[in-house]
Amino acid sequence: MRNHRTNSRRGLRLVRIVLVLAGAVSIIAAAHSQQEAPREDLLALSGEPGRAGGRLVVSLRAEPKTLNPVLALDAPSREVISAMQADLVHINRSTQLTEPALAKSWDVSSDGLEYTLRLRQGLRFSDGEPVDADDVVFTFRVYLDESLHSPQRDLLIVGGKPIAVRKVDAYTLAFRLAQPYSVGERVFDSLAILPRHLLEKPYQEGKLAQTGSLSAPVSQWAGLGPFRVKEYVAGQRLILERNPFYWKRDTNGYRLPYLDELVFLFVPSADAQVLRFESGETDMISRLSAENFSILSRQQQSYTMLDAGPGLEYNFLFFNLNDLGEKSGPEMATKQKWFREVKFRQAVSAAVDREAIVRLVYQKRGTALWGPVTPGNRRWADAAIAHPERSLEQARGLLRELGFKWTNQASGESVLLDPDGKPVEFSILTSSSNADRTKMATLIQDDLKQLGMRVQVVPLEFRSLLDRITQTKQYDACLLGLVSFDADPNSDLNVWLSRGATHLWNPQQAHPATSWEAEIDRLLDAQLTATSYGQRKKLYDRVQEILAANQPMIFLASPDILVGAKKVIGNFHPAVLEPYVLWNVEQLYRRTGEEKARK
């Protein structure tokens, strides 16, 4: 018995020794393989070094529809994806200039037709698999695939031909364009590099569009961004965790991001988001209305509230200039006759009190607009566009030139009549969920009443509003806002080109309906291939001047980007480009001292 026991003990010891030996061998093997693989080429970020750990909670106004960067269209999806994915060249949201990202450097051939990009070496996806040029080639094949209808595809077609990608070696890529492309290396921004090892199979089976759903297992997706999916609770939250393979470090050599977790809570209404922020449930808040901003600003001791200045959102009023043909009744035809007159639109523009909009809607935290490019876009705004004061006199003069007359009603109300004697009446659609725009419309209603126009404001649910504008085209006028996703003019091409889908007043025209729309098309196409900033600026300035002169949209105002964060959040440097507060999420961190003080 006893003997047997010692024997078995000896056996155990033997096993242990073997195990220890095996461990040593594997460590040596790992060291050896690391020597073989290229050294990790991390990008060092300047900026205040932070403290590791903790979680950051922010609210998202809707659930992201997908985590698949190829297909994401909605803002919530894009916001989440930007924390999970990385691009070759990145536009710094703060400086609005390009910076090396996954590509360490790039060269452009002297004719401007070939870009050579060199990738960082030794990088890994969030599941630990290495990245090389094959992933990039695969990525561009997917983005350019017509059957997937990726929203980014249009940007990758230059001169009617898709950008051609060639692998030079495992870490070098050559991109060939059909003609010079004014966007330059900015084209690579926000094109997430996809994990070929995970997606090639579904892509070949034609199932790529189905991947990236939120409920899919975490192992089916990997990215190169600072965070990766940890947990998703439908209708409540999405929890991302730190990507241990992320490729940026701070000045002390610490591998970013600092935070362990990034939590998105789904909070649909803006007011509810404010309440969550006030109660301390969320750490940061963006897209604040001026009124909510001033409420939160009264409690400055626990938050940092920041007015980041004018953003890229422009709000405008536009009239229905679609060619409705037989569809519309005589009433609509009469209205469109007014709307098509440039002087009518100019008169409306002259009567609008933009200063009151900025004061009453944005509490002075905004800027009046006379053109589409906001002062937030420093490089592209045309300084030559006039900022005429509000003038009812001028408006009346313009209407008189068109043959409009006024008649006094028994009630003492003065009514504007068109040259055929019909009273001028129309309605303005606004989105019922956007209190700011409804308020603007109510102010304009009163402004135009002073011209004798009878205007009705119709707040509609946003989807049925879009349906009326893009599908049925049954509306008189509409008040909307758009946000450029980048400062570059090309981000708004589909708004200004007459064939564009967002050419709101008359979308997707086969041929430009007016001579000035044709000229805008020509200028925009010309700036696409112009190579110098000076040339492009001149062309784009001309576009802005044509728009300001013809007023297809009556530009109203642009709100400032208003954001806030708890004081414990370090490296809080909001930008005026989306995502306003999370653009540097890898550098955000929680301070300890204040956290204790708070408790």
Add this chain to the structure above:
Amino acid sequence: MTGYRKLDRWLVVLAALHGIIACGGFFAPYDPVEQDREHAYARPMRLHLVDRQGNLHLRPFFYPLRPSEASVDQYDEDMGRLISLRFFTSGASYKLLGFLPVRLHLFRADGARIYLLGSDGYGRDQLSRILYGGQVSLLAGLLGAGITLSIGLGIGAVAGYYGGWRDDVLMRLAELFLALPWLYLLFALRAFLPLAVSPLDAFLLIVVVIATVGWARPARLVRGVVLSAKERDFVRAARGFGASDSYVFRRHVLPETASVLLTQAAILVPQYVLAEMTLSFLGLGVPEPVASWGNLLANLQQYSVLMSYWWMYLPALAVTPFFMGYLGLAAALQERADSRKMGSWSQEAIG
């Protein structure tokens, strides 16, 4: 006896309240849709009798507001200027009771606007808007109740008086209407209408919808009263003397329903005013810039208004006396009806 006195008291209160709203143009210093963009969200202003130097003034006066430098929606009293109110003077033209053009106002101030109940986000006078908004809301309630009661009386009387298959059909129909989800019905109706509805059309639509949906309950009550009334001895006697259906109906049956109808009216009017307010609150009522009590309260849907501008709650306060008045009236009517019944029972017992 006390029942009658109570009833009279409530009637006087309600008459006074309705009189104020009906003559809203006289009490309101300004046009309710006129915007004063320099004074958005001005808080209610104070009236003074004693100035800073301690001098007593016979006319109440106020200090006009000037925007504070600190914030957009904050104002300071401009102590340098002192503006007296003038009473019974002419001002902006308005229509008294909807048709008489009048310029006489209870009070006004020259040189600056006075906001006794504050102003809204467009600088519109809250006091004027509550008064004019009351006209829309109360008229919707009164008209709606009137229509409902007429329909209810007609249908209930036919069902109760003739009975048989007519009774069955009408009462099943009434049950169907009781089960209708009227808010959703209105959403559906609104979707069928053209996009832009003029304020008058929107108002009529609301009244018609509220009224047609609500007739079932009064109809059932009237039917019950008519059922019992037509079996009374004096009705049978009248029939025995050869009185026609219409004579019996007019002379003997209809008067029996009066107290039920009156009590119903006192309950329905506030209920319908509330219905109008609900619809306007949800954006289905009269459109901006026309004021109605529901429209005024719709401002409170915004968190910032809720938190920052307490005077935007005032319309809710203005509604309260009306509701109390009507409920008091309904209670008094009920009491009177009960005491009458007691009286008639005791008479019967004696007889």
